[in-house]
Amino acid sequence: MPLPETIPVKYTEEEAEYLSVRPLVRQEFRNTELVDMVVSVAGKDPDRVQKILSAGTIVFHSFRYWWAGFDADPAALSEILKKYPDADPQRPFRAEDCNEVILQSGGSLAVAGSPPRHSLRIRRDEANKHKLLRSRTVWDILMNLAREAAPSYREYSYSLRGDIYALALDPEQVPRLARDTVQAAPRALRADLAVLPAMSQIIFICPRLASPGRKDSI
Numbered sequence: 001m002p003l004p005e006t007i008p009v010k011y012t013e014e015e016a017e018y019l020s021v022r023p024l025v026r027q028e029f030r031n032t033e034l035v036d037m038v039v040s041v042a043g044k045d046p047d048r049v050q051k052i053l054s055a056g057t058i059v060f061h062s063f064r065y066w067w068a069g070f071d072a073d074p075a076a077l078s079e080i081l082k083k084y085p086d087a088d089p090q091r092p093f094r095a096e097d098c099n100e101v102i103l104q105s106g107g108s109l110a111v112a113g114s115p116p117r118h119s120l121r122i123r124r125d126e127a128n129k130h131k132l133l134r135s136r137t138v139w140d141i142l143m144n145l146a147r148e149a150a151p152s153y154r155e156y157s158y159s160l161r162g163d164i165y166a167l168a169l170d171p172e173q174v175p176r177l178a179r180d181t182v183q184a185a186p187r188a189l190r191a192d193l194a195v196l197p198a199m200s201q202i203i204f205i206c207p208r209l210a211s212p213g214r215k216d217s218i
Contacts, residue, residue: 003031003072003080011065034067035080040159044084046077053077085208087156093165093204095143099124100160102203103196120195131186138181138189142202145177151204162207169200 006028029037035049037060042048052058056069103120127139151165169177178196185193 002076003035004070006030007034007067007070009034009065009067011063014059014062014064029067032080035077037065039081039084043158044081044086046074046081049081050074050077084158085156088163089153091153091163093146093151093153094206095146097206097208098143098146098204099162099207100205101127101142102205103199104201104203105195105198120192120199122189122192126189127185129186129189131184136180136184138185138193141177141180141184145173146202146204151202154203157205160205162205165204165206167202167204169202174199 007030008026009029010024010026012024034053038049038052038058041058041060042052050072053072054069057064057066059065100121100123103122105119122138122142124139127142128137130137146165146167149167151167154164154166156162157164174197178193181193181196182190
């Protein structure tokens with residue numbers, strides 16, 4: 001059947017191992033909004049998306065969502081999924097496209113696998129602030145490292161909304177990187193960077209520019 005134009009959805013905070021007493025919220029989702037949430041969790045594979053739409057439940061950002069499951073018309077679903085990018089391993093890393101990095105100690109956040117023991121997310125607007133009397137910013141230091149070392153392509157992440165590149169840190173690099181970033185960091189960021197000596201890789205998130213006719217990136 002075609003996708004309904006709007007879908008009544010209920011959601012509440014997900015609470016493990018005991019009955020939730022959180023308030024239940026009801027909201028109308030447009031079909032594209034519901035599919036977007038499913039894609040953020042499961043990727044754009046039509047079969048996986050269809051199964052979740054049919055099952056009528058998903059956990060997203062620590063909330064459990066429910067709706068009356070339905071079997072969407074494959075052609076209608078395919079039309080919605082066409083707007084989502086595919087992974088492109090040939091896509092080169094461009095520092096100017098990067099808007100966020102995730103520093104990790106083991107494991108992997110952006111790809112399948114065990115979760116990192118520690119992680120620190122740093123946005124470009126936060127890290128590009130100059131410390132008094134310092135010519136370089138934390139963002140300058142991270143992007144210069146990326147230009148020198150050429151991060152490897154991992155995947156397109158629908159949850160992080162961008163192409164994902166990874167750079168393993170040489171143990172000899174970490175002390176210098178920690179020293180340089182702390183010296184360049186404004187006070188608000190300096191405390192967060194204290195965990196940097198424990199980090200072993202950097203994940204770079206590069207959103208794609210919006211295609212002609214679209215106002216936003218995907």
